[in-house]
Every structure is written in structure tokens, then in C-alpha cells.
Amino acid sequence: MSEHSTPSKVVVIGGGYAGTLAVNRLRMRADLDITLVNPRPASADRIRSHQFVAGTGDATAEYGTLPGEGVRLVVDSAMRIDTAARTLELGSGRALDYDNVVYAVGSTGATPSVPGTAEFAFSVAELEFARRLPARLDELPLDAPVTVVGxxxxGIETAAELDEQGRRVTLVCGTTLAPTFGAPGRRSIARWLSWHGVAVLEADGVTEVRPVAVVLATGVVRSSALTSWAAGFGVPDLARVSGLRTDELGRLLTEETSTNADDHRIVAAGDAVAPSGRPLRMSCYAAGPPGAQPANTVLSRIAGIEPTAINLAFSGACASLGRRTSVRQLAARTTPR
Incomplete structure (x- = not known):
């Protein structure tokens, strides 16, 4: 260890895909004091949320099987990074000292401004909200109309799972079905949904959620015994609260080495990060492989080596349509970032 007589303290904020990969990468050095801070005692496997709400799978993974030995787990909420004191303030009132911070707080569901969503819609974007859905579904007869917004x-995967459970599902897209897919992929998804009886409303949005109905932008009122909200992403406001520069959504600004533009002791990865002001598309893919980047930057600096820039190629995307079918879209070959 070149500069420290005691182990260098690295605090990783967020135990999702990026944070878990980062802590395990940091274990390449045995002389680091690594702490993982996460608001829940288990990791949320968000790409399984649609299975969780339909009762076909779980959406959590216990931390006993994720971080390797030597990683301390603190179940608490990160409230503010004090860059002057080099401490992370927690919701419990505690403060953790750090030499380096890995900012991997991930994304949340967007806060919709549509009237009635807070009172009557069920979000699937975050585990705490998604946990309310299965019990509510159990209360409804199978033929009760269910609306998925997004x-x-x-939204597509949630609608498909609920359809396979025998539910009567309407999917409200707002604009285009599967906008991140090309035309062939969108046609495949639309064909499957049509064959299985899912009503798809494109170029239409929900302007109000009522206890047993939704109001569309056209003014049409559709019966909806349960409305599931799966539209849009947001990010936690930790960076803003900490006085760090962000983009308009609140993503932390970094250089291409994942180093924060304001403080080189803070490195970042995942959905809540905008490298050079150009964020990667919010996805588990953007949080998975890049999770090693901030850890590599920390390890390089401790070793006195210049950290390298992010080098990532997007290979494609996939969508599950129930338990038996999926659609895979491959990306065209381009220069890696």
C-alpha cells in the first residue's frame, strides 16, 4: 500500500448489479476496507420484477451469496455525501468515513404527474411497491380487467406474465410499443401480444387513474380493476443533495474513467451516472459490465496507475414474453465506447 498505513476505506453506495460487481472487483486487493451500503438486506433483481408480481419467480437475492468475504454490509439509506469531511451520512444518523466512494445508487421509477397514480396505481419499478401487487391480484377474479401502463x-414483460396467468390485460404504450427495439422486434412482440389477447393501445396515454378505471388522452374511460404503472425512470437525488453536479435528470456527471467531475475520490457506475454528459441507456446491461469500471479506477489510483476510460460495446437487448417465448434483438457492430 503506497500511501496508507491503514487499509484504504472504500464505501460502495448501492447493492444492485453495478454495486455488487464493484465490491467483488475491489476484493482483488486484500488490503482494502470495503463497506457496501444498501437500504434493504437483499439485492433487488429488477429484471425479474414482472415474474415477481405474477408469482412466477422471485426478484431478490440474499447478500450472503453475492459479495465475497471481507465485504461489510450496512443496511441503511445514504442521505448525503460530505466531500469536505469525507463521510457518508446515513438515515440512521451514523456517518461512514471513506477514502473513496463508489456511487452505484441505480434508478427508480419515474414519479408520474398523472392524477390518481399515487393513490390507485401499483408500480413495478421498485421492489417495495411491487410487493403490494400479488396480494391485490389474488383478490381479483381472473376476468377482471387489468391495465399495464408503459x-x-x-411494461411488456409484466403484461405478458399477467396474460399467461389468465388475466384480461390492456397495455397502454403512450407512444410506441417497445421503442428501443427495431421494427422486426416490435412486430414480433406485437404479434405475440395479439395472439394472446392482450389489447395494445399505442399513441395513447393515461391522463388519470381512478379506483376502477383509467382515463385515456382521447377522453375514453376504460374499466380497470387494477392498474400497474411501468412507465419511465428516475434516479435518487443523493448527488444533488450532496452538492455534486448532475444532468437534468439527476445523474451524477463523471469523466470517461467513471471519476466524478467534482471530486476524484468519487467514482460511479450504473443508471444514475452520465459519463461525459452522455448516459448509457438505463438497463441491467449498463449496470452490469460497467460495474467493474469504478472499481478498476479505484484500484488503479491506489496502485499509482493512470485509470483507463470506459470501453463498452452494447450487444443487444432481449424481452421475455411469458415463460415460453422471448425476443432477442442484436445490436449493429459499432465502435465501443
């Missing part, structure tokens, strides 16, 4: 992959 034409992205989360």
Missing part, C-alpha cells in the same frame, strides 16, 4: 420492456 410500452417499454418492463
Amino acid at each position: 410500452g417499454g420492456l418492463t
